Each structure stands twice: as structure tokens, then as C-alpha cells.
Amino acid sequence: MSNEFLSIEDLHIHYITQEGTVKAVNGIDLKLNKGETLGLVGETGAGKTTTALGILRLIPNPPGKIMDGKIILEGRNLLELSEEEMRKIRGKKVSMIFQDPMTSLNPVMTVGEQIAEVIEIHEDVNKEEAKEKAKEMLELVGISGGRAGDYPHQFSGGMKQRVVIAIALACSPELLIADEPTTALDVTIQAQVLDLMQGLKKEFNTAMILITHDLGVVAEACDKVAIIYAGEIVEYADIESLFASPKHPYTQGLFASIPSLDEDVERLNPIKGLMPEPTDLPSGCRFHPRCPYAEAKCSEMDPKSVEVGAEHRVKCLIYSGEVSGKGIENE
Amino acid sequence: MSNNILEVKNLKKHFDTPKGTLHAVDGVDFTIEAGKTLGVVGESGCGKSTLGRVILHLLDSTSGEIIYDGENITKVDKKQFIDLRKEMQIIFQDPFSSLDPRMTVSEIIKEPLVIHGVTKDKNELDKRVSELMSTVGLVDRLVNAYPHELDGGRRQRIGIARALALNPKFIVADEPVSALDVSIQAQVLNLMQDLQQEFGLTYMFITHDLSVVKHISDEILVMYLGKMVEKAPAKELFANPLHPYTKALLSAIPTPSLTKKRERILLKGEIVSPIEPKPGCRFAPRCPYAEELCRTTEPEIEEVSLGHEIVCHFVKEINKL
Numbered sequence: 162m163s164n165e166f167l168s169i170e171d172l173h174i175h176y177i178t179q180e181g182t183v184k185a186v187n188g189i190d191l192k193l194n195k196g197e198t199l200g201l202v203g204e205t206g207a208g209k210t211t212t213a214l215g216i217l218r219l220i221p222n223p224p225g226k227i228m229d230g231k232i233i234l235e236g237r238n239l240l241e242l243s244e245e246e247m248r249k250i251r252g253k254k255v256s257m258i259f260q261d262p263m264t265s266l267n268p269v270m271t272v273g274e275q276i277a278e279v280i281e282i283h284e285d286v287n288k289e290e291a292k293e294k295a296k297e298m299l300e301l302v303g304i305s306g307g308r309a310g311d312y313p314h315q316f317s318g319g320m321k322q323r324v325v326i327a328i329a330l331a332c333s334p335e336l337l338i339a340d341e342p343t344t345a346l347d348v349t350i351q352a353q354v355l356d357l358m359q360g361l362k363k364e365f366n367t368a369m370i371l372i373t374h375d376l377g378v379v380a381e382a383c384d385k386v387a388i389i390y391a392g393e394i395v396e397y398a399d400i401e402s403l404f405a406s407p408k409h410p411y412t413q414g415l416f417a418s419i420p421s422l423d424e425d426v427e428r429l430n431p432i433k434g435l436m437p438e439p440t441d442l443p444s445g446c447r448f449h450p451r452c453p454y455a456e457a458k459c460s461e462m463d464p465k466s467v468e469v470g471a472e473h474r475v476k477c478l479i480y481s482g483e484v485s486g487k488g489i490e491n492e
Numbered sequence: 493m494s495n496n497i498l499e500v501k502n503l504k505k506h507f508d509t510p511k512g513t514l515h516a517v518d519g520v521d522f523t524i525e526a527g528k529t530l531g532v533v534g535e536s537g538c539g540k541s542t543l544g545r546v547i548l549h550l551l552d553s554t555s556g557e558i559i560y561d562g563e564n565i566t567k568v569d570k571k572q573f574i575d576l577r578k579e580m581q582i583i584f585q586d587p588f589s590s591l592d593p594r595m596t597v598s599e600i601i602k603e604p605l606v607i608h609g610v611t612k613d614k615n616e617l618d619k620r621v622s623e624l625m626s627t628v629g630l631v632d633r634l635v636n637a638y639p640h641e642l643d644g645g646r647r648q649r650i651g652i653a654r655a656l657a658l659n660p661k662f663i664v665a666d667e668p669v670s671a672l673d674v675s676i677q678a679q680v681l682n683l684m685q686d687l688q689q690e691f692g693l694t695y696m697f698i699t700h701d702l703s704v705v706k707h708i709s710d711e712i713l714v715m716y717l718g719k720m721v722e723k724a725p726a727k728e729l730f731a732n733p734l735h736p737y738t739k740a741l742l743s744a745i746p747t748p749s750l751t752k753k754r755e756r757i758l759l760k761g762e763i764v765s766p767i768e769p770k771p772g773c774r775f776a777p778r779c780p781y782a783e784e785l786c787r788t789t790e791p792e793i794e795e796v797s798l799g800h801e802i803v804c805h806f807v808k809e810i811n812k813l
Contacts, residue, residue, distance in 0.1 A: 377745065
């Protein structure tokens, strides 16, 4: 028996709208062990948040629908559970930190009540005990317990995000899904929050899925990385091999787009073109219209995931030998 | 004869609020050489956007002087203001809210040309719009599209085309790429650099993103709570940051590399309120080196090496200069 904690197999999520079917997630496979952090990296519309909401079965339906696949958490397929059972998992076993701390808190409840709420629902405690525990949680994320009676608007952005983290961690979840937890924050505050999350993760041995578009944050916080493009994982690797040698042309393009702090680059080398319309995805490899190495075959064949190293998989025809990939940097 | 297109002297902008006077910009001095880019960095609430707006007269200054192209423009009447608008333009942060949703691309780009009466000839207007669109890399078929039909990168290109319509010399770019994905961000940054070369533009580039500011700027001004804390040529600032705040700020950037790890300086606390600020150095409450002097007396600007200015009482001691 491995210590595999979460396993997602061939997940498909579509949004069925009047303008057509938006294929947001197209056959994602992921594995996560206890205590590990997986970075889910991609641009707007790549399907990162949809994947996260899918795990919690929070996809708004309609228009969203999980079409196919399995989400197995400790041997149980979450997609087969009843809504009642699912509710017991949310906030307890699996909890989520949402992107925007400004809108994910209830403005008319004190922060103490909001933390206590989740504790009361999931744990066998009375109101007073839940309140006490809420204060402890606030202290844990570096806010004085005396502020439990304050409302969200009385806190700054960084502190609100800590409150959101406190809510997410209140019932010691085994899996934490953090959707762009630091994107809305300033860098010095981001550093504080990342540091806090790292510390808490170690303390509780929580597994974490960290959704971000920032490869810098990934380098700080993750063990494994999945690069997602148009609803597919195009590259998956442990962090060392991904940063040492990114293989997929899209991953390489992402790295080339970021202005470097250590080297002086006169001009950036961005990926040409735009993300494809999710209602009208290109045939074959989804990335081929933007790929500098694309050949005719790329628009015809669906690339399969190929192993290019220990736990390093790439979905690109260059690595399955179908396409020459002339000029690609690949040592 | 200096080649400075813009000179700002002891510029202040205060807002009256129910809780007291908010010192958004509190005595900033700098110059920008024609054709160069000054990057202005700082965290939310440090006054960087207000600074840009005051220079463009979108907000009136409280005190201080703004000298543009040798002319004092601190106080201008309506006529001068309109003339000034042909020289100085702005690119806004959010390409979603800064475009009128009920105007087409062509109407948006045309508007400044019509307002300033550049030409009344309809064909000529259309020709100019089409020129501007190709300059910023928008295809002609989008001419009648509405902003909601376009993605963020294209919208930002419309904002840039609109800013360029009157052939300005000086552009304030207020977080022009912050709302964009990295691959699109890189495309827009390249476009802005090309335009600068082609038209000899001068930029004041306001951002909180330090890797972007390093990439695009010749000189960088770091702000904290309405005050300048450090100013230096871009390379010098990153190689040799001297102010404790700049050091912490640079160390906090997550770098996409595993081999080059920086030692992180974690700051305590958060930016304090800019309303009726306490005397002394604004950074003192968070500064690891702060002493009694910092809490009572405001530090002066000191030039430690050519073009590298810093505002800190203990710069020499901290950096062993």
C-alpha cells in the first residue's frame, strides 16, 4: 500500500452554455501524497480553479458538469458520494483557501464567528469551546486573539488572508487547496503569508494543492509541479527537474516570459498568440498554434503523456518521437 | 543644458478625510531624462498612483512644483491643461474598467483626436485609427469590436493606442501589465519598448512588480508611505540596495529558480496609516535597525554614489560604507 493520498484520474469538466460547450478540464491525472505540496500552474482560463472546485464538488451546476473521471481520496471516489457525505468532507478533510480575501469573508459576521462556524459544524464542541478554538486559530496565524470580535473591514488585506487561512485550517484538514492565496497581496505581505503556510503545513503534515500563475511562488513552496494548458496537464515533474530542465515548449515559453532579476535580458521572448477559446479548442495538440516547433502532425495527433525522467512526464509529440522538434533546447 | 523632460520638486498631495489629513504623496523630488524610463515601485497605498495622477493634473497638487519641458506646469488654466494633454498621456492599470463598454475600438481610439480637433475629415480619422491599431498590433477586423469581445492583452493595446493617438512625449503607465497573464505581459512589455524606441517616448512606469520594473526601467524610485526611500539606476538598485525597506522588498520576491535563493528578510507588521503620520522616518515602525532618532527626526536625502540617493539616518552604518 503506497501513501498515496489523493488520486485524480481522467477528470473531465465541461460548462454547457448557450454559446457552446466550454471544455474547461480535459482528462487530468494527478497524484498527491500526504504532506506534499503540488503546484498547479497555468494562465487565466487554463482550468486551474475548475479542477480545484471539482475536487470539492463545488462546480456550479448548471452550467458546469463533471463529465467523467475519478477523484479518489483515501480510497473513496468523491464523485460517488452523496451530498450529505460530501458536506462532511468539505472544511474538515479537504478545505480551500480562496483567491480573494476581500470577497471570501462574510462582511456582517465577526472573524471569530466565521472561524467558530466551521469548528461547530465539524467537531463535537459547544459554542463556547468553538469560540475558544477560534481565538487559538487566530493566534496561530499571527493575529491577536483579542481581535476575534472584529469585522473583516477592520483588517488589512494580508490579515484578512490570514483569517481565511485560519478558517481553512480550523479543523486540521488533510488536504488544503489554496487558490492563488497570495496573488492579491503585496510582496512583503506575500512573503509573510507563504512563510506562515509553510510552517503550518510542516506542523500538521497537510497535503496541499497550490494554484498559482507565479513560478516564483512555486519555487518557494512546492514539491511537485503540474503545468496546465487548455484543461490538460502538459508537464508534470518534481520541482528540481522542472526548474533544471523544463521540457514542454509551453513551460519553456512561460519561463522565457518572466523578466529575470538575476540576468539582464534586453527583450523578453514571449509565447506568441493567445490562449485558445475554450469553446473552440484546436485539434491535435492544443498548444500547436502557438508552438514555435509545431509541424503538420501536431494538428492531427493527440499527444500522449510520455515519461522523460523519473516522475517527469510531458505531453508533447517531440518527446514521443513523432515530431523532430528541431531547435528545441533539451539537454 | 539638461535634457530633463520632467522635473518634480518637493511635490505633495494631501487628502482631507474625516479622520484627518491623508499624506498620499509627501515631498517627492525627481527628474526624468527625455527618452528614458523611470520606474516607480512600492506596495499598495504608498502613493505611487497618486504621484502619477498629480503629475498629469488628474489630481491637483497640494504643494511643490512640476516642471515639464522647461515650463512650470504646477498651476495651469483650462486652455493650458488641454494643450498639456497632447504632450502627456496615461495608460491605466485595468484594461477592463478603463474602456467605455459602449464604444467600439475605433470610437475609443478616435475620441482624443476628435476632442483635440486634430482633423475633422472622416477618412483621415479612420486612416489614423488604422495606423494606430497596426502600431500596437491590433488587426484591422477588430475596428468595430466592443471591449467585452476582447481579452485583457488586446484591451490593454487599445489603451496604449488611445494614449499614443495625440503623439505625446511623456506617458505615465500605471501598472499597465499587472492584470495580464505572464505570456501576454511579456508581449505588452516588448510593445512598449518598441514604441519608446520608435517615437522617443519617456515613460514613468508605476508598478509593484519588481522584476517588471527592473526589466523596463533606466532608473528606479522606491516609495514608502508617500515618501521616496531610495532612487538609483536600475542595475545599481538591484545589485546594491541600501535602504532597509528596499532590501526587504527585493528579498521578498519569489524567484523562479531553485539555485539562486535569496536570504529573505521578513518584515514585521504592515504599512501603517498615512493619515496624520507620526514624525520621523515612515518606515521606522517596521525597520529592524530603527533607533530613537528614526522615530523623532525625518531623514534627509543623501547621495551615496553617482545617481544613487537614499533617505535613511543609518545608511552608512547598516551598509558599512
